[in-house]
Amino acid sequence: MKIFRFLLLPALFLSLFIFNLCTKEHFAPYPGVEDAILNNCNLQDVSYEGTILLILQDNCIGCHNSTSPAGGYDYSDYDMLLKSVADGSLLGTIRNEEGFSPMPPGRQLDSCMIERISVWIDSLNVDSITPGDSIPDDDFVSTCDPDTVYFQNTILPLIVSSCATTDCHDAASHRDGIILTDYASIIKTGKIKPGDPDDSEFFETLTDDEDDIMPPSTLTPLDNDQIALIKKWILQGAKNNSCNDGCDTTNVTFAGTIWPMMQTYCTGCHSVSNPGGGIVIGNYADLVALGQNGKLMGSIKYAQGYAAMPTNQQLSDCNIKLIEKWIRDGYSE
Numbered sequence: 615m616k617i618f619r620f621l622l623l624p625a626l627f628l629s630l631f632i633f634n635l636c637t638k639e640h641f642a643p644y645p646g647v648e649d650a651i652l653n654n655c656n657l658q659d660v661s662y663e664g665t666i667l668l669i670l671q672d673n674c675i676g677c678h679n680s681t682s683p684a685g686g687y688d689y690s691d692y693d694m695l696l697k698s699v700a701d702g703s704l705l706g707t708i709r710n711e712e713g714f715s716p717m718p719p720g721r722q723l724d725s726c727m728i729e730r731i732s733v734w735i736d737s738l739n740v741d742s743i744t745p746g747d748s749i750p751d752d753d754f755v756s757t758c759d760p761d762t763v764y765f766q767n768t769i770l771p772l773i774v775s776s777c778a779t780t781d782c783h784d785a786a787s788h789r790d791g792i793i794l795t796d797y798a799s800i801i802k803t804g805k806i807k808p809g810d811p812d813d814s815e816f817f818e819t820l821t822d823d824e825d826d827i828m829p830p831s832t833l834t835p836l837d838n839d840q841i842a843l844i845k846k847w848i849l850q851g852a853k854n855n856s857c858n859d860g861c862d863t864t865n866v867t868f869a870g871t872i873w874p875m876m877q878t879y880c881t882g883c884h885s886v887s888n889p890g891g892g893i894v895i896g897n898y899a900d901l902v903a904l905g906q907n908g909k910l911m912g913s914i915k916y917a918q919g920y921a922a923m924p925t926n927q928q929l930s931d932c933n934i935k936l937i938e939k940w941i942r943d944g945y946s947e
Contacts, residue, residue, distance in 0.1 A: 655730070661734070665730055666730070669727050673723060674718065675690045686931060687703070696738075699735050704735070705731070706942075708731065710722060713911065715917060757857045758857035763843050765847065765855055766856030768843060768878060769844060770796075770800075771878050772836075774794070775880060775882030777829060807848075809848070811844075811848040811849060814852075829882070863939050872936070872937060873901075879929065880924065883924075891921055910937065
């Protein structure tokens with residue numbers, strides 16, 4: 615009997631040691647899983663309805679639902695949730711990985727929740743899920759007329775970026791009594807006459823060859839295409855109009871999608887000659903660097919700890935989604 619007891623104790627320790635090795639080997643692919651195991655996190659019985667849905671309901675679906683799909687993601691819809699699995703955004707956000715906006719805002723899920731989601735994702739056949747947009751493109755039907763220049767979509771962000779800056783024509787500085795931050799102020803203080811750009815003082819300053827030209831020669835001037843858009847808008851009646859641009863995410867490239875957006879919203883404040891906050895957005899390499907260090911997404915999403923950009927108005931959900939997709943897809947040129 616004593617011999618049996620003597621042999622039983624080592625056998626018991628050996629069994630526990632082997633079990634521990636097997637457990638660690640089984641869970642090794644999941645970052646942080648050892649912390650989850652130490653916290654008595656059950657990773658053996660993980661299912662969508664019994665585990666994942668409850669985590670999402672408590673922490674995510676309040677902001678990511680069919681009524682308010684923040685960032686374009688609706689986690690209350692299973693098919694849309696699978697797409698966020700396929701494109702890597704679900705794990706990227708909850709793990710606070712570079713290039714993704716940390717979620718939930720202001721806090722992180724505990725290690726057990728993160729590893730349960732990781733285990734569930736690993737149980738799926740991710741390769742069979744078609745990566746795509748969380749909200750189908752059919753839900754974003756364009757209402758824009760290609761022959762119309764829209765104030766809210768194009769003219770306002772262009773003027774704000776290039777003219778309504780600190781020490782120039784924002785509400786606080788209002789140099790020469792001119793404020794260019796909103797429709798009413800632009801029309802009134804810019805002395806714009808709908809239908810007649812040549813008799814509109816604001817437009818005249820854009821094309822004036824004398825000392826009154828705006829933006830000042832020390833800053834980056836508007837290019838001919840941008841000036842032409844403002845002229846066309848005035849000719850069309852200088853209306854306070856807007857449209858839904860359709861949010862086409864099928865082919866997001868730097869040259870065709872991202873750079874035109876930067877020229878409209880950002881380069882006026884972040885050019886080589888006017889590097890607001892020490893940030894220069896002058897070319898592809900500049901923007902890729904901002905994407906890689908997290909400042910681009912942090913700023914445009916107004917995330918805590920980042921300077922909110924653009925300062926006077928946040929980019930639309932569609933534009934944020936386009937930039938996020940461009941980063942996620944590898945910064946295509």
